[in-house]
Amino acid sequence: MALMITDECINCDVCEPECPNEAISQGDEIYEIDPIRCTQCVGHFDTPQCIEVCPVDCIIPDPSHTETEEQLQAKYERLTSTA
Numbered sequence: 001m002a003l004m005i006t007d008e009c010i011n012c013d014v015c016e017p018e019c020p021n022e023a024i025s026q027g028d029e030i031y032e033i034d035p036i037r038c039t040q041c042v043g044h045f046d047t048p049q050c051i052e053v054c055p056v057d058c059i060i061p062d063p064s065h066t067e068t069e070e071q072l073q074a075k076y077e078r079l080t081s082t083a
Contacts (some may be wrong), residue, residue, distance in 0.1 A: 001040070001043060001061045001062055001063070001065050001066045001067045002023075002035035002038035002040070002062045002065035002067065003033050003038050003040060003048060003050065003051070003059050003060065003061060003062055003081045004032075004033055004035075004059070004060060004061070004062035004065075005024075005030055005031050005032060005033055005058055005059050006059075006074060007029075007030060007058075008056055008057075008058040009030035009031055009056070009058045010055070010056055011026075011031065011055075013031075014053045014054065014055065015031060015049075015050035015053060015054055015059065016031060018049040018050055018052070018053050019033075019038075019049065019050055020041060020044040020045070020049070021037045021038065021039055021041075021044075021076075021079055022037060023035075023036075023037035023038040023039075024050060024067060029054075033050075033059075033062070034063040035062060035064075037079065038062075038065075038075075039072045039075050039076045039079070041073055042069065042072040042073050042075075042076050043072075043073060043077070043080065044076070045074030050058075054076060
């Protein structure tokens with residue numbers, strides 16, 4: 001499933017550059033994760049890099065975007081295909 005950033009975000013800016021899919025951007029009040037681009041780093045890393053660097057642990061699975069490992073892998077392949 002895609003990840004989401006909760007309102008506990010302190011806008012520290014450490015997660016955005018860590019996302020290999022460029023799924024994280026500054027929202028109106030806090031950073032946001034685009035569920036269309038988020039693969040939880042499947043295809044890139046063993047663990048979601050944004051969660052690894054977040055100092056306040058405000059990045060959680062998004063219950064409204066449930067996906068299997070296979071679906072995340074397929075999304076990664078679509079995002080990185082050059083064809």
